[in-house]
Amino acid sequence: MLVFDLDDTLYLERDFAFSGYACAGEWVQEQFGLKGFGQHCRNLFEEGERRHIFNRACEAVGLEADQDMIARLVDVYRNHPPTIQLCDDVLRFFARVQGPFGLITDGPERMQRNKVSALGLEAHLAHICPTGAWPQGYGKPHPRAYELMEDAATPGMQMVYVADNPAKDFVTPKARGWMTVQIDRPGRVHAPEAPDELHAADCVIESFDELDAVLAG
Template identity: 30%
Template sequence: MIKGIIFDLDDTLISEKEYIKSGFKVVCNVISEQHNLNFDKVYQKIFELFDEDSDYVFNRLLDCFNIEYEKEYILELLKIYRGHSPDISLYSDAEEILNYLAGKNYKLGIITDGYKITQNKKLESLDIDNCFDCIIITDELGKDYWKPHKKPYGLCRENLGVDYSFLIYVGDNIKKDFITANKLGMHTVQIVREDGVYKDLDSIEESYKADHVISDLNELKDIYNL
């Protein structure tokens, strides 16, 4: 019998690409104002560069517009990106399943990786704290405790007061979301989003795979008779 569900955040409850778009918009606005450039051209260019390669995208963007810069300027842009208040929303099926579960007696949690300032800003924008009994931002424990470390899973289980065997863990990243949850005896579900950053990842070993693969969070209702 299922007593609790723990969700990943990025590309599970929200679109990571939607967050990236929001952050790029803020950064491009800063660059265009500081260097007297057309915002639309800068914003279009950053996505062209990002689609080619996500590494050093701010450096490459500045190079494209012949802007001289020091390392400190890149760090400033990164700080703006990570610390901005994002224009994001829940996936429609995430909103539906959370509204559905709100009428039940299930314990709900979130375990999310990512810089703590960034993840906190996302949660503030979403205003969903009251939907969950426990929210673990792994970076607040320390970088060594990001998934797949077992500590965040253990803390969440302890806060929810539910044994692992009665918990579902739902995430998207097959490289890190499920291997620990599987070892701990949790039920595991991979959600594959069309716009997901990790949707095309392949698992190396069976132990990394989830028990079920879905494309809509509402499928949880039928799989586990929620």
């Protein structure tokens, strides 16, 4: 059974970030009458900032970045209805290949399910596993989600995981005998280099247009 990661695998994670920053900017303008917050966030992201975007954007527009404010902004960001779309190569793949397919994705459950809904993935995925539905500690590389996918698959079916982040995505399915495929998209968020051989995928592709040949080989 073919199982996918979500962020930077089926769509570009940066698009969710830009959508969230725009929504946060609208919220700041509605609540405080301050313009430009969302654009400041986007500019900081594009400059490489990841850890303190909201703090620095608050400073730029003159908003006090106390703990409560940052928590409110994070809530708006995580729970907004995202404006995102599947990558073109993913759309082509779903148009020519039939499932069943699965999905394993980390992150807060509501945020990830909002992404799944915005992308229309319910039409393509038979088994959706957001690890954020479980207590902390069950995200990748914990084996629980992979075990669930194995249970859902037809006995004897080859398990394949397609994902982007070698820091956590491949070490567990490789150890369980899955085939692992890394998608290395331009515009990805995470570094594509594996920390060691155990974490490295069996093969690396740049587009789902290459996936048919990998699966056939």
